[in-house]
Amino acid sequence: MGKRVYLGMSGGVDSSLSAALLLEQGYDVKAVYMRNWSRDLPGFKCTWAEDLADAERVCVTLGLDLEVWDCEREYKQTVVDYLVDSYAHGLTPNPDVMCNQTVKFGTFADRAFAEGADYVATGHYARAVADPADSAGATTRLMRAADEHKDQTYFLWRVPRDIFARTLFPVGGIASKAEVRAMCAERGLGVERKPDSDGICFVGEVGIRTFLLDTLERRAGDIVDWETGAVLGRHDGAFLFTVGQRKGLNLGGGPARYVVRTDVEKNIVYVTANRDCPALWTSSMELADVHLVAEDLPEGDYLVRTRHTGELRRAHVTLTPSAEHSQAPCAEASAASCQQAGLAARIDFAEPLRTVAPGQSAVIYDGLRCMGGGIIQRPCD
Template sequence: MRKASKTVYVAMSGGVDSSVAAALLKKRGFNVVGVFMKPWQPKGTVCLWEKDREDALRVAAILEIPFLTWDFSKEYKRSVADYMIREYKTGRTPNPDVMCNKEIKFGLFFKRAMKAGADLIATGHYIRLRNGKLCQGKDKNKDQSYFLWTLKKEILGKCIFPVGEYTKPEVRKLARKFNLPNAVKKDSQGVCFIGPLDMKSFLAARIKSKMGRIIHVDGRELGTHDGVFYYTIGQRHGLDIKDGQGPHFVVSKDFKKNILYVGHEKNLLSQKAKLRDINWINSRPNLLPAVIDVKVRYRTPSKKAIMNKDGTIEFIKPERAITSGQSAVLYRGSQLLGGGIIE
C-alpha cells in the first residue's frame, strides 16, 4: 500500500462505485479530493448530470472531503461525441466509452489533477493493478478492462482502482457500511457520461440519412432500410423483412452503395480481423505471431486467436459478428495487454 499521506483526486460520477472508491481511500488515510466532471448534454435529451453531481456532492459531504466540479463539456463533445458521429458517418460502429476513458478520464482529468497537485488519481472502475500490469476485476460480470485498453504504462503508477478487488454486491454492502446515500442507486446505462440515449434519433439529427436496399447474401432483395449507419453487424431487430425465412441479421454494409446485407446466424461467422491504432499497455510481445485471448465485444468470453505482426488477428474458431469500428481487446489470461480498433 502506498504511503497514506498522498493526495488522491477521485473521479466521482455520483454512482456507487466511485463513491465507495473515495470512501475506501479516505479510510486508508489518503488525502481525498472528489471531482465531478460536467459532461456535454445533447439538446433534446433528459439532463441527468445535475442529479448525478448532487449525489456526488452529498457523498463528499458525508465523507468530509473537498469537492470540485470541472466542466469538460466542450472537450467531451469534441473528443467523444464528434468522434462518434464521424465514425458513424463512415459506416463504422464506434465505442464511445473507450474514447471517453482515453480522452477524458485518463486524459484531461488525469492531466488537470496532476497540475492541481494530485499525487494519484482514482476511479470506480472494476479493474485491478498488479505489479504495474492491468488485470480484470474480481467481479467478472462487472469487469471493465474492455474499455481501458488505450491506457499507457506511464500513467499506471499514478492510478488506483479501489473497487477492482470487490464484487458489485460487496461494493453495495460497503456503501451501506459507509452510510452513503447512493448505496442502492442503479448503475448508469448508455453512452459514457451522457447516460441513456436514443441512438437512432441522436444520429438522425446529425447525419443526413438516405433510404436504401436490403439484400440477402444470396442476392435476393428483401426490403429497404432508413440509412446504413443506423445498423450494426449482428443486429436482428429493426429490419423490415417479411420473407418468412428469418431470423435475419445484418452481416455487412456497403456504405458507398448504401446497401445493407443480411443473412442468417452462420453468415455472421468469420475468423480474421485487421486492427488499427493498436496500443500495447506495457510492451509489445517479443514474439509475434503469438496466441493470445481476444474480446471483440463487452461481456463476452475471450477467444483464442493468433496475433500477427501486421496487426491482423486470426481466431482459432470462427467468431461472431466482428464489427468495424469496435474494439478488439487483447489479453493473456486475466492480464490486459492492449487492443485496437477493428477496420
C-alpha cells in the same frame, strides 16, 4: 499515508465507494465531478444535474469538498464527434474507449497531476498492479478486475501505460457488484440502490438511432438479401445499422434476419436469414490503431475479447506494419496521444466466432493481464 489523490466522482455506486475506501486507507482525497455532457436530446433530459447532486450528497456524508470541472469541449471533440464520424463511415465505435483515453485519463489526469496529485483514482473495475519482475517497482501491469462480469479493462486499452503507475482502482479487487452495493449501504452513502449506467452515456434512453438521426442526415435506401440480391425493404440510412444486428429492420413477418454488411457509400444494408451464413462468421481479423499497455507484445497465443464482458477467446496474435491509411476514423487528439502510432495486428482465432462489427475494439490478454488492443477493420473482400 497522506498521499494526494484526485478522484473522479460520477455520483454512482462505484466512485462513491471508492471515495470512502480511499479515505479509510489514509489518502488525502480531492473529489472532482467531470461535466462531460449536459445537452438534452429530443425525448431525453440529460441526467448530469441529478448525478452531480448524488455526488455532492456523498461528499457531504464523507466530509469531502467537490469541484466541478468542465470537460465538455474535449468530450465533444474526442468522443462525440468520433462516434458520429465513425457511424457516418459505416463503423461501430466504442466511445467509452476514447473517453477514458482523452478525458478521464487525459484532461482530468493531466490537470490533476499539474495541480500536484500523487495519484488519480476512478471507480473502474480494473487493477493496476506492480510488475513482480521489476525489482525497481517502475512497471505497472493493468489486470482484469476480481469481478470478471464487471471488468472494464476492455475500455482502458488506449490509456497511456505510464499513467497506471499513478492510478488507483479502489473497487477493482472487490468480488462482486453486490458486495460493492452492500459496502455503500454499510457506510451510509445512500447510493447503493442506484441502477448501473448502461449504454452510451450522452445518448441515454433515446437510443443511438434517435441520436444519429438528430445529428446526421436521413437517407432512404434498400435492405437487400445477401444471397439473392432481392430488395426486402427500406431503411433511413445505412449508417444506422451494424453487423450482426437483428432488431430494428422492420421487414414484417417471416424469418429473423441479420445484418451481414453495410455499404454507406451506396447506402445499402445487406441481410441474411441464414444464421450459419459464412459472412456472419470469421476465423481472423485485422486490427489498426493498435496500442500496447504492456511494454511489448511478442507474437504468440493470447486471449482476445471483442465485446465488453464477451467471452475470452484463444487466438494467435501477430503485430504487423500498419496500412498507410487506417479504415477507422480517429479524433486528432486521440491519434496524437497514441503511444504506438503505426502498429497493426492480425488475430487468428482457435475457433470461428461471430463476425464483429468493424470499428469495435479487440483487446488482448495474457492471462489476467491486459496487453493492449486495436480497432477491428472491415474484412477483405
